[in-house]
Amino acid sequence: MTSMKFDLHVHTNISPCSQLPLEDIIVQAKERGLSGVCITDHDTMDIRHFLQEGMQDNGLCVIFGMEYATSEGDFLLFGPYEQLQTGLAAPELLRHVEQTGGVAVAAHPFRSNRPTREYLVDHGLCSIVEGINGRNHQHENDSVGTWRERYGVKQVGGSDAHTLGELGLVTTRFPHPIRNRAELIQALKNGSYAPERN
Ligand SMILES: [Zn+2]
Numbered sequence: 304m305t306s307m308k309f310d311l312h313v314h315t316n317i318s319p320c321s322q323l324p325l326e327d328i329i330v331q332a333k334e335r336g337l338s339g340v341c342i343t344d345h346d347t348m349d350i351r352h353f354l355q356e357g358m359q360d361n362g363l364c365v366i367f368g369m370e371y372a373t374s375e376g377d378f379l380l381f382g383p384y385e386q387l388q389t390g391l392a393a394p395e396l397l398r399h400v401e402q403t404g405g406v407a408v409a410a411h412p413f414r415s416n417r418p419t420r421e422y423l424v425d426h427g428l429c430s431i432v433e434g435i436n437g438r439n440h441q442h443e444n445d446s447v448g449t450w451r452e453r454y455g456v457k458q459v460g461g462s463d464a465h466t467l468g469e470l471g472l473v474t475t476r477f478p479h480p481i482r483n484r485a486e487l488i489q490a491l492k493n494g495s496y497a498p499e500r501n
């Protein structure tokens with residue numbers, strides 16, 4: 304099997320700010336050559352009420368996560384967080400994710416609006432960041448380089464799509480197959496991967 308191209312950061316219209324229907328995501332992601340997408344609505348995994356997670360009929364892998372907002376940055380979460388309460392402080396959230404076997408990715412860490420606080424990375428609470436976010440300005444993505452050099456953070460890419468046009472513009476390339484949430488978590492923890500612009 305060839306490598307996998309995943310868009311790790313997609314908002315359906317369950318997110319108040321997104322126009323993107325789930326059905327369009329599944330059809331268009333496949334047409335654009337993606338292997339999979341992660342649904343990361345704001346502070347909710349309600350997507351589970353509308354779709355069966357995993358491999359879809361058209362061969363696309365859909366994995367459920369969420370984008371969790373804190374005052375010290377937004378985090379893409381992958382793990383058993385269907386019932387997770389909102390409003391946790393970032394250190395508390397990141398320790399919870401660590402203890403429950405999940406993964407947290409700092410979303411758009413250098414976005415001028417509510418960036419990820421550096422001490423979270425410095426203290427080892429977060430080691431994976433979005434190296435490329437499709438909605439960031441170029442300079443905001445470029446700034447991640449300083450953390451790569453200073454802390455050796457691992458980098459993923461995600462489109463942060465809120466509209467169909469944005470879907471799949473930025474993805475993460477994984478070397479091995481990913482068919483479900485557990486395999487994604489394992490790959491994010493262990494594997495080698497890289498963000499890419501399409
Ligand atoms: Zn965000």
Ligand SMILES: [Zn+2]
Pocket residue numbers: 312314370410463
């Ligand atoms: Zn987002």
